Amino acid sequence: MTPELDGDAVADPNYDDEFDAIVVGAGLAGSAAALTMANRGLEVLLIERGSSPGAKNVFGGVCYTPTIRELTDFDGAPLERYVAERRFSMLSRNDETAVSISPGEWHEAPHNDSYTVLRGEFDEWFAEQAVEAGTTLVTSTTVTGLVRKNGRIVGVETDRPDGTIRAPYVVLAEGGNSLVSEGADLKATETRENVAVGVKEVLEFPGRDEVIEDRFRLTDDAGVSYHYFGEGAVGDAFGGGFIYTNDDTVSIGVAYRIEDAVAADQSPEATLNAFKSHPAVAPLVRDARTVEYSAKTIPEGGAESIPDLVHDGAAIVGDAAGLVLNNGVHLEGTNMAVESGYHAGNAIARAADQGRVGAKALQAYPDALERSFVVQNLERYAWMMDAVEADRDLLFEDLPRAFADAGTEYFRMDRTPKEAHAENAKRAVLDAVGGWTGAAKLALRYRKVVT
Amino acid sequence: MSWTIAVGVKQVPDDDEVGIDPDTGRLDRASAPAVMNPPDREALEAALTIRDQVGGEVIAVTMGPPNAKTVLEQAVAMGCDDAVLVTDRAFAGSDTWPTSLTLARTAEALEADVVVCGEETTDSSTGQVPPGIAAHNGWAQLTYVEGVDARPEEDRLAARRDVEGGHELVAAELPVVVAVAYGEFDPRPAGLHRKIYAENDFEPTQWTAEDLEIKEEVGLDVSPTSVGGMETVDPVDRKGEVVDETDDLAEVLTEVSA
Ligand SMILES: Cc1cc2nc3c(=O)[nH]c(=O)nc-3n(C[C@H](O)[C@H](O)[C@H](O)COP(=O)(O)OP(=O)(O)OC[C@H]3O[C@@H](n4cnc5c(N)ncnc54)[C@H](O)[C@@H]3O)c2cc1C
Numbered sequence: 034m035t036p037e038l039d040g041d042a043v044a045d046p047n048y049d050d051e052f053d054a055i056v057v058g059a060g061l062a063g064s065a066a067a068l069t070m071a072n073r074g075l076e077v078l079l080i081e082r083g084s085s086p087g088a089k090n091v092f093g094g095v096c097y098t099p100t101i102r103e104l105t106d107f108d109g110a111p112l113e114r115y116v117a118e119r120r121f122s123m124l125s126r127n128d129e130t131a132v133s134i135s136p137g138e139w140h141e142a143p144h145n146d147s148y149t150v151l152r153g154e155f156d157e158w159f160a161e162q163a164v165e166a167g168t169t170l171v172t173s174t175t176v177t178g179l180v181r182k183n184g185r186i187v188g189v190e191t192d193r194p195d196g197t198i199r200a201p202y203v204v205l206a207e208g209g210n211s212l213v214s215e216g217a218d219l220k221a222t223e224t225r226e227n228v229a230v231g232v233k234e235v236l237e238f239p240g241r242d243e244v245i246e247d248r249f250r251l252t253d254d255a256g257v258s259y260h261y262f263g264e265g266a267v268g269d270a271f272g273g274g275f276i277y278t279n280d281d282t283v284s285i286g287v288a289y290r291i292e293d294a295v296a297a298d299q300s301p302e303a304t305l306n307a308f309k310s311h312p313a314v315a316p317l318v319r320d321a322r323t324v325e326y327s328a329k330t331i332p333e334g335g336a337e338s339i340p341d342l343v344h345d346g347a348a349i350v351g352d353a354a355g356l357v358l359n360n361g362v363h364l365e366g367t368n369m370a371v372e373s374g375y376h377a378g379n380a381i382a383r384a385a386d387q388g389r390v391g392a393k394a395l396q397a398y399p400d401a402l403e404r405s406f407v408v409q410n411l412e413r414y415a416w417m418m419d420a421v422e423a424d425r426d427l428l429f430e431d432l433p434r435a436f437a438d439a440g441t442e443y444f445r446m447d448r449t450p451k452e453a454h455a456e457n458a459k460r461a462v463l464d465a466v467g468g469w470t471g472a473a474k475l476a477l478r479y480r481k482v483v484t
Numbered sequence: 485m486s487w488t489i490a491v492g493v494k495q496v497p498d499d500d501e502v503g504i505d506p507d508t509g510r511l512d513r514a515s516a517p518a519v520m521n522p523p524d525r526e527a528l529e530a531a532l533t534i535r536d537q538v539g540g541e542v543i544a545v546t547m548g549p550p551n552a553k554t555v556l557e558q559a560v561a562m563g564c565d566d567a568v569l570v571t572d573r574a575f576a577g578s579d580t581w582p583t584s585l586t587l588a589r590t591a592e593a594l595e596a597d598v599v600v601c602g603e604e605t606t607d608s609s610t611g612q613v614p615p616g617i618a619a620h621n622g623w624a625q626l627t628y629v630e631g632v633d634a635r636p637e638e639d640r641l642a643a644r645r646d647v648e649g650g651h652e653l654v655a656a657e658l659p660v661v662v663a664v665a666y667g668e669f670d671p672r673p674a675g676l677h678r679k680i681y682a683e684n685d686f687e688p689t690q691w692t693a694e695d696l697e698i699k700e701e702v703g704l705d706v707s708p709t710s711v712g713g714m715e716t717v718d719p720v721d722r723k724g725e726v727v728d729e730t731d732d733l734a735e736v737l738t739e740v741s742a
Pocket residue numbers: 057058059060061062063080081082083086087089090091092093094095096097174175176177206207208209213231232233286287288329330331350351352353356357364365366367368370
């Protein structure tokens with residue numbers, strides 16, 4: 034007796050209009066959209082260009098999780114450490130002046146919803162949640178364009194043979210380098226002033242157990258998020274540096290305007306290396322070995338640069354829609370990516386239930402986003418980018434130096450009375466900001482950062 | 485005219501991820517993720533090329549545990565028409581002899597005209613399985629094949645073979661077993677719809693040792709290979725000497741070669 038083939042293999046599979054929605058990019062925004070739609074019963078195809086979700090993701094490291102925690106069974110999430118301390122530090126060439134905060138509350142779950150993560154693992158886990166909810170994930174596939182019929186977006190083209198596939202809704206979650214959205218004229222290419230370049234290294238410390246705990250004064254799962262500004266961080270460019278602690282590695286990087294990267298004639302690598310060798314930074318990363326190096330763009334146009342979020346048959350979410358808050362004090366994109374994916378997914382599910390397509394049917398997404406923290410935060414800080422740009426020299430060079438000088442003067446140990454030291458310290462700062470009037474103006478200009 | 489072309493594919497530990505256990509100095513294969521044996525991707529390309537030339541069906545075959553299904557999905561994504569997973573606890577511990585017997589019986593059951601295999605697997609590198617299949621079935625074999633030329637009107641498959649110092653053109657009567665030289669066929673990318681189908685909706689046919697009527701002829705007990713032992717060899721001490729002048733160097737060297 035000879036065994037036989039089951040014989041039910043399909044000769045010419047075709048999935049056109051088998052899915053309700055196609056999501057381009059399995060980053061945080063894309064997986065959030067896919068998960069939301071799948072939870073609401075939609076058939077979703079999630080297309081990712083990397084060999085696995087997160088495989089191509091560069092990211093400094095703090096993931097803000099208020100929405101993800103609601104959407105998933107968060108206990109299984111691959112988190113590195115929770116953020117127990119945030120430190121803001123001004124660097125001039127050789128000096129550091131820093132402020133550190135570590136509220137007791139951050140040690141308690143849910144840890145202010147701030148965790149360091151490695152995106153390779155985290156994105157894979159998050160996409161897996163979408164798959165478990167019923168999403169179909171296809172990796173190693175790059176979307177190269179959109180398919181239109183009578184102006185309406187009805188599908189996507191990919192780099193694979195037989196690579197066109199149709200579905201009533203397309204979610205563009207392709208991140209900051211949004212070639213598909215731009216190619217299809219859904220958004221304008223960002224101007225150089227509104228794009229930052231981020232470079233990051235993941236460092237390990239071979240053969241040195243506990244080195245992270247010791248250097249950063251940590252116990253258990255606690256971690257830190259250090260932020261650096263000033264010429265010691267990114268030279269004379271507009272931006273900053275960061276250090277985040279992972280479980281047994283450290284992420285270190287710089288993010289600054291592309292425009293400056295060109296103008297200042299320094300490569301991102303050179304900038305990062307200079308930052309790593311700053312006297313206040315070098316001891317933190319001593320004896321480390323680089324295990325990963327990566328570079329990526331960050332949109333930072335703020336509220337004004339948000340493109341039309343919905344089109345006939347499509348919605349744009351996450352970094353592709355410019356939803357990143359990057360103003361020096363905050364660098365938040367992960368929470369906005371998830372929030373926008375969630376609202377877009379909901380809007381599409383509702384439209385699908387009603388059998389409606391078209392931009393109007395999806396209007397619930399921009400409406401919900403407008404009411405959410407995403408747009409509110411971006412609008413709140415919109416003024417800040419301009420102000421900071423205008424005060425660039427003062428904020429990034431003169432002030433860090435003045436504060437360092439003031440500190441040096443104030444604590445000077447010699448045979449002069451302290452009163453003279455204090456006077457010198459005050460003068461160092463006042464000179465930099467333009468006297469009392471200058472200081473008052475500056476305080477007024479930036480009061481919204483803290484109030 | 486149309487041929488049935490069977491392709492043997494195997495799941496192996498990902499070479500890029502195989503580490504060395506720092507304690508024992510041995511390769512740590514257990515923790516590496518499983519992937520398709522890279523030469524087998526080229527065997528698939530050769531098989532699909534033959535199908536392009538004569539028409540017919542390409543059927544991927546793997547002998548392995550149930551999770552080896554993923555390599556069959558990849559094969560179907562690339563363009564194979566169907567796939568068979570030959571799986572049975574009875575196969576555990578099989579060396580190349582029962583393995584080639586199993587694949588030979590599978591090829592027979594499929595009424596294959598051509599069986600295409602990769603040159604060797606990256607996890608055992610014996611290269612014995614393709615000739616073994618030919619031997620068990622008494623079929624012709626073409627090894628180290630760099631190019632294929634199907635001649636349906638003659639019932640023959642011609643191939644260019646890599647031989648020392650050049651290549652030769654050989655034609656073999658069907659049925660024939662082909663072992664593809666590694667690095668000669670550029671595997672085609674999977675089509676989008678096929679990839680979605682293969683990964684989500686396709687189920688391979690499953691055959692057991694019993695289905696193939698070879699239950700008593702496979703497994704560890706009938707595998708003639710026995711590993712005598714393994715040894716890590718310490719590097720030999722070499723004499724080292726630093727000289728200051730080039731002339732002195734010549735002197736030292738002559739001394740050694742003399
Ligand atoms: C150096 C750096 C540090 C940062 N630090 C922080 C931080 O500390 N905290 C924070 O909250 N945010 C931070 N951000 C911002 C944050 O990373 C982003 O806001 C967030 O990742 C946006 O998610 P997303 O899903 O929109 O896009 P992405 O995470 O970029 O995901 C896009 C996905 O789409 C895929 N893709 C792209 N194009 C295609 C295509 N054509 N076809 C198929 N797939 C495609 C990509 O491979 C990727 O998986 C940082 C960014 C950088 C660069």
